Amino acid sequence: MFALANWQLQRGLDKAQRMQSIDSVTNSTSYSFDAVLARTQDIQDLPISFSGSIESQQVFLLDNRIKQGRPGFDVYAVAKSNDHNVLVxxxxxxxxxxxxxxxxxxxxxRLNDAQGRVVLPSDNPMVKETATQDGLWPKVIQQIDIQFIEQVLQAEVLPFVITLTQNNAQFIRNWQPVVMPPEKHYAYAVQWLGLGIAAFFVYFFALRARLRSGLKKGSHEQDE
Incomplete structure (x- = not known):
């Protein structure tokens, strides 16, 4: 329980640091595609403006995306910009x-002067991919696995995703980089800490009662 409390605390601190990073770049001008490629680190959440041709027939549908209680999909396709393939x-x-x-x-x-954000996809080893490497489209996927997408397309793809942010009639684009705020993680940390302290005192008093019982038993045996 103490370990879980510490884990939730660290998650909250990480979320707070990311939100601070987002705030620092929110009011900055959009980076060009070349400028993002030139950076070796700290590209997460950077605003980007780019143009590129789209493989419009090769659509990936990310499964199990919920919006306002409704199930749906996030729609992905590869764009070629400056001779680089990037997932959009x-x-x-x-x-x-x-x-x-x-x-x-x-x-x-084609996209011209599209506005978006740079997102670094995370790999969840607990998620098992169900899509197959065949020629059927659209392809339903369970997570953004760049290596799998490269295998499907037989082409190199950059290790980040561009999430479009401009309003569109066909798609919902309410970009939420942090789904659970840091305060919720802190609250969970306090709950786990409280449960850990309570369990410690239960164990302490139970052990003390057991030791007292053992001492009393030993004293009676000596008297006999």
């Missing part, structure tokens, strides 16, 4: 009643 998140679309009935999306063949 076009936004969220609602799913249909039948799970096998995938939503139809229409992507442009």
């Amino acid at each position: 998140n076009f936004g969220w679309v609602a799913g249909k009643q039948m799970r096998d009935d995938l939503p139809e999306v229409s992507l442009p063949d």
